[in-house]
Amino acid sequence: MTDTCDSDASSAPEGESGVVVAPFESSGLYAKLFFGERSRLAVVSSRAPRATGTGGLDFEASIPAFHRWIQDGSSLGEDEFAIDVANYAHLHNGPGVFLVTAKSCFGLDAIGGAPGLKYARKRGLVGSPTTKIAAVLARLFAFAERFEADPGFVAAAPHRKLRTDALEFGIVDRLRAPCVKATFDAVSPPLSAVLESLTAQQVNLAPEPDPRRPFSVCARWHETMSASAESFSILRRRAAELEVAGASETL
Amino acid sequence: MVLTWKERLDKAPGLSADLKRQIDAFEQDISLRKQGKVDERLFAETRLRRGAYGQRYDNGQRHDGKVPRTLPYEEKASKGPNTVWDAPGMQRIKIPYGHMTAAQMLTLAEVAEDYADGVLHVTTRQDIQLHFVHIDDTPDLMRRLGAAGITTQEACGNTVRNITACPTAGVCSTEQFDVTPYAEALSSFLLGHPDAQDFGRKFKVAFSGCAGEACGLAYMHDLGFIARTETVDGVTRRGFMFLVGGGLGAVPQKAELFTAFLPEEELLPVSQAVCRVFARLGEKKNRGKARLKHLVIKMGVGPFKEAVMEERARLTVDPRWTAYLQDLGAIPNPPTVSQASESASASESESESESESESLSEFERWRQTNVRVQRQMGYSVVTVALPLGDLTADQMRDLATVATQFSRGEGRATVEQNIVLRWVKDIDLVDVHAALSGAGLAERGAGTIADITACPGTDTCKLGIASSRGLASELRARFMERQDDLDPVVASLRIKASGCFNSCGQHHVADIGFYGSSRKRGAHAVPHFQVVLGGQWSENAGSFGLAVGAVPSKRIPEVVERVTAAYVSDRAPDESFQTFVRRIGKARVRQMLDDLTEVPGYDVSPEYYSDWGDPRVYSMSDYGVGECAGAVVPLVEFGLHASERKVFEAQLQLDAQAHDMAARVAYEAMMTAARALVERETSHAVADDDVVVREFRARLHDTKRFHDPYAGGKFALFLFHAHERLDEGIGEAEAHRRVEEAQLFIEAAHAFYERTLKEAMPR
């Protein structure tokens, strides 16, 4: 995967001419916040043979925090409930550790060599593009809020803060959202609008260039706030407002 | 409008019309089950036969470490007994003998991302499994795989499972000959074969190229084939040492010798005959006694063999039995790399190893454990060691690229949950290592004690009792840390872990094996592993290990330490681990491990009360009911259900004013039901419609057994008339009548079946 968030402009693969896309008919939307500069980080596991470098991340350390999340029954979103915790921390640049719900995953993930916090929806997302994007972001920010406030989670990334100047947005659905320019063209306007509304800044979008991978874009803007539970709480509330506002949009 | 996958792949060349029909039928079953129109047991076995398996907590219950919780799924029809519709499931994908092309790897990566959690898991049967898959997504998943030439048909359920073979078949220096085409031929011959549909349990087949190595594990299979040649009058013939009735499970059974030499042309027909005997005489009611091994034990191998050979004599010749043998000569056997490039390769590696010590020493160390010379000079087999058998979709794509570039565009999954790349030129090894390193796939230690096999265990399996993956991960990490310092005799041992006694991790044939169990201590349950020592991996899983007792899960690493240390210090020169264990005996081993079996109180050492990788307080209260083989749904019920689906299709044709087609499909619906009842009577598949009608008339109609208590024999007449008038032009009125008659005939077939079940019940 090309490092779309730490490099300058990339372009989306052209794809076959006349390819029809409908990215927002999909429920497979995800959003991800990064830990620090991607290139400087090494994801390690306390159990894996790779040496633990300073600034390394230990995803397995987050497992008890995920289980506590299930035990304390905190809300994950009104239509979701937790099922279990999956551990793939042994995989290189993999999905790490995640909480599985019936419709989504909340995870610490390193896919594409970019460690971060991810909310990935799988099913049951309804509404306009704005509503869907905002719903996914609201849950991601709620996760980030919990992450920053819970020492159990922080143990997984003791010296790292989440970045607040970039995020990755993607749609894992090769039928409706193949990784081609047409999808990028369809996704960019509503995604930019939501992110600009959230950050009050101009946002640059760079698409994933490898057509074999799921469609994704990296969104970047100038840093505006510190990575704290409070900041993510503000972003979560704003995203939730946009989710509601998006309901009045025509689909 | 975006096309659906069904529309988009309609013309895909890889997706055969038959597979398309099967997947469409499965999709229809999904929608019928949602409407409550298919029995849950029948639906469960139907989905299992398509590889769609249950996953832990799909009964809607989970213990969170503090309290048991009912997961608040929406009320819907179940997808099987105690199985919630929306609960994530597992999809098993058949990869015959582990062979995948690069294009198939790319498709597998895509479906892992689109429908699962982005991880591909290699199983101990060379399959690929995906987890966290929703049942509604499975038809499209199957279509996409089908278009790439991959099937999930009969990946689970009481069927012929994925046929396994040595991953180095064709390139191995100890093999008699390449078993690949034979494994391929038997896989496709038995897939969906009518004689292999009515088993009481699963049925496993393996091929091995030689007797001495482990790769094929022929002795632990229902059917095991070990390549052999025989020379008579100067003519050398190919064949197999043929073993029957082996299996692991709770009580392992070593296969019996059926014949020392089964000629190659008899491979398919004799296998078919075994299937018929197993379907006819195998146990159907008591699952615990339903594997082929039980039948072989019950009958004795001699009488079993007689029954098979009698059956063989009765078989109608099938051209597929030998058609593939004509092509064997055409299998390309690529030229070896020239001596010149071979020596260039060697000297290049040497000079690099002197100059670039750091990275190259890593390369050399990897080469020692992960590279094996091929029979063909100048080529090597590279093992890509996968931690816990897992790889990400990105890694699978990277591997496809490496395979395309360096190994003739293919890879093979292994029963040790790795993937091998064959035909890698020696001269390319440095580049292959570099490419694999970039993908995080150059972990060394393949085939060593650090390369641990583990079944899914409590991570995702409904039957898991302890965390086999958690344990394997812990042990692996410990060995990886000190693999350079390991005594070579320890490094060469194998560890295998199963989450329960069902042995999916193949612990019986490991030097050091474990299977999950649970023990009560006060108010708490404590995860344990039974320790099984001295199983034999080599000689095709030649003997099974010795169970020496249960030890708390958290103390298993100490068990490994003590046992391996004793082996290093007390072994006789050249003594194998198996011999060592048998020599020192169970009593001494137990004594060695005795103190490790102690479980301190919960207040003193709470860590004993949770499992590896799972901090919850351990509990068995959410333990599920397994689907390892599904319920035994009699074959006749599949037939009756298929007939209902067909009559529904006939109705749709009527609605579309396609009268000829409606009448034709209505006839097929009756024929499907009649065939199901006839096959139940004869215990044999009956392909020909004329024979079905003749047998139906003789066995069920003329004897009045099929007669309705009130309507008499009229329903059978519907079938007979339709059969006679098949080719005649059909008008609208007649088409309507035939669809209605088909409906009534199928009702009568159900009623008849139920009457026979009642009659068979003990009073």
Ligand code: SF4
């Ligand atoms: S051995 Fe037991 S826990 Fe492991 S996969 Fe088989 S049934 Fe599940």
